[in-house]
Amino acid sequence: xxxxxxxxxxxxxxxxxxxxxxxxxxxxxxxxxxxxxxxxxxxxxxxxxxxxxxxxxxxxxxxxxxxxxxxxxxxxxxxxxxxxxxxxxxxxxxxxxxxxxxxxxxxxxxxxxxxxxxxxxxxxxxxxxxxxxxxxxxxxxxxxxxxxxxxxxxxxxxxxxxxxxxxxxxxxxxxxxxxxxxxxxxxxxxxxxxxxxxxxxxxxxxxxxxxxxxxxxxxxxxxxxxxxxxxxxxxxxxxxxxxxxxxxxxxxxxxxxxxxxxxxxxxxxxxxxxxxxxxxxxxxxxxxxxxxxxxxxxxxxxxxxxxxxxxxxxxxxxxxxxxxxxxxxxxxxxxxxxxxxxxxxxxxxxxxxxxxxxxxxxxxxxxxxxxxxxxxxxxxxxxxxxxxxxxxxxxxxxxxxxxxxxxxxxxxxxxxxxxx
Numbered sequence: 553x554x555x556x557x558x559x560x561x562x563x564x565x566x567x568x569x570x571x572x573x574x575x576x577x578x579x580x581x582x583x584x585x586x587x588x589x590x591x592x593x594x595x596x597x598x599x600x601x602x603x604x605x606x607x608x609x610x611x612x613x614x615x616x617x618x619x620x621x622x623x624x625x626x627x628x629x630x631x632x633x634x635x636x637x638x639x640x641x642x643x644x645x646x647x648x649x650x651x652x653x654x655x656x657x658x659x660x661x662x663x664x665x666x667x668x669x670x671x672x673x674x675x676x677x678x679x680x681x682x683x684x685x686x687x688x689x690x691x692x693x694x695x696x697x698x699x700x701x702x703x704x705x706x707x708x709x710x711x712x713x714x715x716x717x718x719x720x721x722x723x724x725x726x727x728x729x730x731x732x733x734x735x736x737x738x739x740x741x742x743x744x745x746x747x748x749x750x751x752x753x754x755x756x757x758x759x760x761x762x763x764x765x766x767x768x769x770x771x772x773x774x775x776x777x778x779x780x781x782x783x784x785x786x787x788x789x790x791x792x793x794x795x796x797x798x799x800x801x802x803x804x805x806x807x808x809x810x811x812x813x814x815x816x817x818x819x820x821x822x823x824x825x826x827x828x829x830x831x832x833x834x835x836x837x838x839x840x841x842x843x844x845x846x847x848x849x850x851x852x853x854x855x856x857x858x859x860x861x862x863x864x865x866x867x868x869x870x871x872x873x874x875x876x877x878x879x880x881x882x883x884x885x886x887x888x889x890x891x892x893x894x895x896x897x898x899x900x901x902x903x904x905x906x907x908x909x910x911x912x913x914x915x916x917x918x919x920x921x922x923x924x925x926x927x928x929x930x931x932x933x934x935x936x937x938x939x940x941x942x943x944x945x946x947x948x949x950x951x952x953x954x955x956x957x958x959x960x961x962x963x964x965x966x967x968x969x970x971x972x
Contacts, residue, residue, distance in 0.1 A: 591961035595897040608820040618806030621755035644755040671720035763812035771797025786858040831891035921969040924952040
């Protein structure tokens with residue numbers, strides 16, 4: 553037998569086998585066969601707010617305006633508009649034979665014009681997403697049902713106007729219309745014609761002082777006045793909440809047609825669980841979001857905390873000097889209050905591990921697994937905000953750092969494991 557030939561054949565076969573093994577190894581490696589199922593995400597620095605949903609009561613310094621004549625009212629100024637002393641703010645049309653239709657049409661036109669003017673949106677307000685507007689439409693609808701269940705017709709009527717405004721704004725957002733200027737012009741022309749017929753109001757209402765005019769009177773103007781807010785205590789507030797609205801309609805006093813707010817300062821009071829008070833401190837500002845008012849957020853000063861040692865609830869009173877345009881000061885409305893803001897690294901709660909009694913996460917540095925400690929600050933929606941690493945600490949290397957790749961999925965992890 554030719555040994556040299558045999559060696560050549562064996563060498564050839566061995567080379568072919570090694571080549572096949574090498575190709576299989578490369579293909580297996582490329583397909584992830586040697587890669588454990590590792591998934592990561594960077595530890596990003598974020599600020600997350602902790603919020604609570606509460607019902608607030610609006611408290612202001614309000615002066616009710618009365619008309620000696622009982623009838624239908626035509627308002628000459630928009631809600632929230634600033635008026636000077638002795639300004640005519642409303643005209644009252646009494647019932648009279650032959651004039652009912654004209655009177656009602658004038659009042660109807662005033663209302664339609666006011667709604668359409670508030671429905672128009674500036675370029676800065678226009679959006680392409682209707683989500684916020686749709687949420688407000690649904691909320692207004694259910695708020696109307698709630699007001700009707702409580703037999704509060706005037707409250708429901710005020711919300712109905714807000715509902716129409718949001719529905720009109722939705723048409724602008726979806727580009728069904730550009731604005732309502734032409735319609736407003738047409739209605740004003742009709743109003744001018746009716747006013748020229750000589751049909752006049754029997755009574756007018758003027759402002760006794762300068763201030764901000766509002767057309768809705770809910771009967772709580774004197775109950776939830778801010779005049780005595782300095783002396784208010786916890787039990788006082790609960791007694792106010794239990795009181796019924798006042799009825800102003802009587803021949804001696806007159807008939808309520810609106811009110812004036814004479815200063816910029818107003819308050820929002822709410823009842824919270826006493827165990828949440830560690831998140832609040834008088835003198836601090838908190839962001840308060842008003843979903844009923846197009847989701848506007850105001851920075852409000854926590855003015856007072858009313859507490860009672862025998863109660864498991866407390867009252868927070870927020871204050872602000874901001875008067876947003878077209879803001880609806882519905883007496884009772886739901887809001888979101890930011891308790892506290894947490895700044896730190898955002899990581900999935902599922903990634904947290906306890907090693908030797910210490911909380912932490914596994915990270916991937918190149919191809920090596922490492923354990924890093926964490927200090928949780930706040931947990932929400934499956935994520936945890938953890939404290940930023942103290943770069944001045946001598947043992948900072950033990951702690952999670954910004955942009956570390958946190959392992960969110962992996963098997964048999966341990967400090968120092970090599971993967972890849």
